[in-house]
Amino acid sequence: MYISTRSNERLTVSKAILKGLASDGGLFIPEVFPTIEFDTTWTKKTYQEIAIDIFKLFLDDYTDEEIAYCVNSAYDQVNFEEGMVGFKTFDKLSFLELYKGPTLAFKDMALTILPFLIEVAKKKNNVTDKSLILVATSGDTGGAALSSFMKSGTFDTVVLYPYKGVSEIQEKQILYYTDERTKAFAIEGNFDDCQNFVKGIFKVYPKDSGVLISSANSINIGRLVPQIIYYVYAYFRGVESGWIKFGESFDICVPTGNFGDIFAGYIAKQIGIPINKLICASNVNNVLTDFFTTGVYDKNRQFKKSNSPAMDILVSSNLERLVYLATGRNGHRVKSLMQDLNEKGVYSLNEEERSFMEEFIGFYADENQTLKSIKTAFDENNYLIDPHTAVAFYCYKNLKMDSKTLIVSTASPYKFPSTIAIALGLDDNKSEFEIIKDIALHTGTSIPKGIAKLQESEKTTSLKTTKEIEDIVYYK
Template sequence: MNYRSTRSNETVTAEEALLKGLAADGGLYVPEQLPDPFLDADVLKAMSYEELAAFVLHHFLTDITLKDLSKLTHDAYTGTFDTSEIVPVKTLSESFSMAEMFHGRTCAFKDLALSLFPHLLVYAKKKLGDGKETLILTATSGDTGKAALEGFKDVPGVHIMVFYPSHGVSPLQKDQMQKQLGENVKVLGIEGNFDDAQSALKNIFVSDLRDEALEKGVLFSSANSINIGRLLPQVVYYVWIWLSLLRSGSIGSRESFNVVVPTGNFGNILAAWIAKKIGTPIGQMICASNENKVLADFFETGEYNINREFHLTESPSMDILISSNFERFLYYMTGSSDEVLKDMTELRENGVYRVPEEERKKVSGEMIGGWADSDTMRKAISDVYEKYDYLMDPHTAVAYAVYDNLRRSGKVTRHTHTVIISTAHPYKFPGAVSEALGIAAEENPYDTLRSIKKYTGIPIPSQLGELENRKKRFTDVINPENIKESIQEVVDEIVK
């Protein structure tokens, strides 16, 4: 299977798409055509997570043998998660379950893809005989950066730079990045938001610097979900959720289930949409937003408008106005790279685009949106803990609040089981969680963690607790206009 750009007829192999990350025209790579439905629960239900990952991905990465993929998934998912299930699905009531995606090395759902992606990238480099050094350029709203840093730490022939909004992440997220280990890593804060970093990096991928670096033997790639190596592994866990619900008896063999996904860059919910297209019986797909509700507004009106106030919230991975993966969704909805290019040009030039009414109806038939503000998010944390003895992080709480509101208003099918995607461990956000529980926040966030642990009895994950006494390595903060210069400096260091 080959991959093509969302903005032109540029076509590459899967290995080339993995290495390049972003198309030369600035578009995102998508499979030329999605596989026909191929999932059979009777065949799949006895598989482990790593076996399922190899089976599903083999239908997308057809140039990689199933044997090789099985080795890659085994290496990725063995010893890197604190539960053998990888993604436990915990049913809290007849109505809904939580799919926990925070049991990896960085306590966030990005670990599911970024444990595997480095293995895929190294495989692609070897298969293509690519002797170049690879520089991974990644913008993060908090979780992607740490997961990418951990995944690519000390991988031979690969270097990684991460840019994060200095004032837009939680104290623990910042510690995770500033205290990152590894000789091939570089982390920089920016005076701006995630959109500033992501836009700057997208420009780098279509700039002269990319060509100049390539001439020097350095290939730029990305670990954001704009890279198919990040996106495709996310499809796997929706298939796993279905099988888990079947095994637990939460749904029957002929029943579907809904998913509610806290959404920032749109990759996580796009993966759910792809999973549905290949045969996962997903019913409603609900895109949950915080105060930065550009997606919720789009699903309601058909207009994508970033000309609005940007909110810094306690669910920072959703503090995004330009959701890159939405471009892939538009491509599949319109079936036209010309239409996507027109929309993306309008967004770049005017900050807004509108899809025709016919297309809006088609989009709204695929998924619906909703949003919750910070007060509602904190109340959701408190209510769910009190009623179900279950502690959510702010992103998951936004998703639950949106689900609860839509259910009460009759917009969620009442007799269809719903799965809320729990994207991060609550202890990554001690300030918001302690406030929601009525616990006094301490000046030292690790003291706050200890207070939450005392109150709830939930252990502090070692990968968070051990940060407290680790030395900060990366404390520099730059302006977004200096990103290109900082990348040039790292390229020069690589080729010394």
């Protein structure tokens, strides 16, 4: 069963996936984390086989046949032509490349399967209402959600993103996947404004509307569980390649915005993967760095647009799940803390709660440090990384950790051509597609198919007010 972080509301996992957000505004989390007695036979398993085994632990009201259907439908050669993930090693450091999917970002790892998880959940619970998927995005989630739900053909999907708050390529990708049933709108503000609007709709949407609304953001447990898989897979690829020995611990360093990706790593640790420290790598919106340093979460600060836009976030929603665990699973305490955050913009943990989080290290990189890290990675290793991965690379280099470390590489560098050009000293005073060609020539890397096809798209930004969007999601 799954329980809300703010009360005793309990649901099966299929119902939690359909609901997205708990009735009290909390997030769903397993009542108990399962554990696995891993052995070396896991080094021989494919990504799909590991996915099935992990899903059997967490999707406890799905049958084996339903899980296999979801995995085989999502994790196929259509969505992942070049394989599921990449794994690059440089001595003690490895990069887990999670951008082999249709939209070239780690969000594809979970969002390609989410439509199938929802489809099965609807059948299990005899839900015949039409489905409306609401998504707030700081860049990558939007394109990945639209791509996945468009292919299913059975969902209405609305994506909100901050106007002029994503890269040009990210916006082109978001708009590329729009049609009559999958829509994307820009709104004035930042990602937090988009996310707050989506959460607000969940609270007030009429229950008798004949519409089932759910979320494709990582506030939905159906988004989070698939992300556990790639940490398990990465560990056994590391063992298989000889990077680490079976049972040897390692750190993970994760570019972090909404805290879902790194929290999935934390769950992987709970089920038996020997992860030591979890490095939470932030950009100039370093609210999480301050939180792990002081125990105080304070969003009362200037929001800054950066060259790692997917991490431009001041309210990291998934942190609530970790806070819930830190309080000893005290929903009343979490509800009070989240009320403080909503009303005062700040909350503080006590000493016992802070000590629970000692496995986490917060660190951040500013824009110049991000640019220098892109250049350093290329100069030292002939390895091209995107600005979000560069934030993590900077944190790793400057923390000077002794352990072997896995950096989660979250997006293709080709999604951020202007930033890459500046970092490598190329001319950025061109169109993004001209810059992309220059990057490929300079670095000897190939332009991904998912980028090349965007050049033909002529879809343009649709800037809407929140009132206009309300009319759309209420089917007025």
